[in-house]
Amino acid sequence: MEKKKVFVSQPMANKSREAIERERHLIMDALPSLLNDADLIEIPMLSELVAFSNSPATCIGMSIQDMANADIVVFAPGWRDARGCVVEHAVCLLYKIPYVELINDSSRYEITVDGRLKDDA
Secondary structure, three states: OOOEEEEEEOOOOOOOHHHHHHHHHHHHHHHHHHOOOOOEEEOOOHHHHHOOOOOHHHHHHHHHHHHOOOOEEEEOOOHHHOHHHHHHHHHHHHHOOOEEEEEEOOOOEEEEEOOEEHHHO
């Protein structure tokens, strides 16, 4: 089975690097079962880590470059309240990059596909 490259879009404002990485690990652990046991590989968070020392506009540009290499983009809970994530979502819509949104009800993740619940997609 071919590996699918995953770009994770997640809110990062006011979060420590450790908290960001912890959430990414939880997301990547949950994704295979949510995506029919797909074989996934995460696009490294290099540009996001650089975000701690660059302007927000520079960081979003780097993120869009990373997204261009993704097979699917995953939007973490809370993405609608984060400017960078909103821009990344708009790029997915405008350039037809496949994406999913995760909904966290604090005990599990649910998935939507292009904005529709997985079961309705």
